[in-house]
Amino acid sequence: MRFLFFLFSLILLASENSSYIAAQSVDQLHQAAELGNVEAQWKLGVAYANGHGVEENDEEALKWFQLAAEQGLANAQYSLGGVYYNGKGVQKNDQEALKWFQLAAEQGHAHAQGSLGFMYYNGEGTPQNYQEAMKWWKLTAEQGHARAQRNLGVMYENGHGVPENYQEALKWYRRASEQGDTTAQRNLGNMYDNGRGVPKNEQEAMRWYELIAEQGDPSDRYSLGMDYMNKRQFPNDGDDYNHCSDCNYFNVRAYAWLSVAAMEGHQLAFAQKTSLRDSFMTSSQITEAQNLSIEIFNRILSANNNP
Structure with a gap:
């Protein structure tokens, strides 16, 4: 499950926020950012991180993310955590990544919560702690994020930080599967195939495998x-x-x-x-x-x- 949630930071910066950059020229963002507008500072960081309307510059992205993050903007804190985790424009630093993800997560930022769960699950920047991973992934999963739902299923199926519970695993795998998460679909199919938490049902297992195949290649x-x-x-x-x-x-x-x-x-x-x-x-x-x-x-x- 490595890089599961940290892909979000690049995806988020490159897609969800590109509309902001299109709506406001980089010059306008610069002006607002220099005047202390925290949203503009973060959006300017997005522009530099992805080369939207300006040449890509990791150091400039870091500078503007840092300014906005220090003023408490959750999106900027999350972006800054991703920068430190991936080592873009700065030396990779898991402790700093954890710190900024934590700050954003405590403000309810779903992707930051997912990333924080990932770091606790894998023991990156902190001792491994399945209970903390479960706590943060559950918050993300309850907001409808498929990857977090799938991760909860893995934890319940394998007894990581919680007693093994196939019914809970099935519940979370199903929620993620219904959103098209192919790993969750395979895990759910495997549970039906092997009769884990449900009566063995090969046809139901194959139904989930079919969904994976439809989304895959020849x-x-x-x-x-x-x-x-x-x-x-x-x-x-x-x-x-x-x-x-x-x-x-x-x-x-x-x-x-x-x-x-x-x-x-x-x-x-x-x-x-x-x-x-x-x-x-x-x-x-x-x-x-x-x-x-x-x-x-x-x-x-x-x-x-x-x-």
């Missing part, structure tokens, strides 16, 4: 198709199709996902789907699988066209 879709093939249960470790109770479900989905990967140019997928079709599938299964593959392909296409 190799992910090929892997899912192979997973479906390997899920088929033949009696006595044989390959007697006539006694395979779940082959219809798994064959159809294996062929569909392999077909999608093949449509995207995956050569192994083409070979595997052909072998599956010729050796194990009925004509009705093939028709069903072809229709399903078109549905899946169209969903992926639509998602790619509307990111």
Whole structure:
């Protein structure tokens, strides 16, 4: 889970705040910042950190973040913490990063709370402290942040700082999964696959794995198709199709996902789907699988066209 929340600082600076820079010229920001306007000081730091309207300059970014942070602006404190953690324009200093994240987190800054939880979880700039990590991640998770929700799931599933609790793990994994967090989706699928906290349910597990594959690349879709093939249960470790109770479900989905990967140019997928079709599938299964593959392909296409 390294760099989980610290990616936020770069993402936040580069995207959420770029509209501020577009609305106000750098010259105007400079004027306001020099007059002591704390918001302008922070936004000017954002401009220098990302090269928005001005040449990128880590030292200038640090200067303006520091001025705004020392006046108590939570966004600036969070940005300054990210600068110290990543060592941009200054020597990397985990203790300073922790200090500024803490100040912003105590003001309710969700990303700072997540970053602070990360540092306590990994023992960076402070002794490792799962209880503190849990405290800060819970605050972030309750504000709807998927990564923090997923991290809580990991802590509850593995008993990190809290008694092992599969029900709580499932709850938090599900919340993160519903927001599209692929790691949470895989963890949730694994819990259904292995019957951890819930009755073993391979079809529910595969539903979550499908969501991951749709968000992934052709190799992910090929892997899912192979997973479906390997899920088929033949009696006595044989390959007697006539006694395979779940082959219809798994064959159809294996062929569909392999077909999608093949449509995207995956050569192994083409070979595997052909072998599956010729050796194990009925004509009705093939028709069903072809229709399903078109549905899946169209969903992926639509998602790619509307990111």
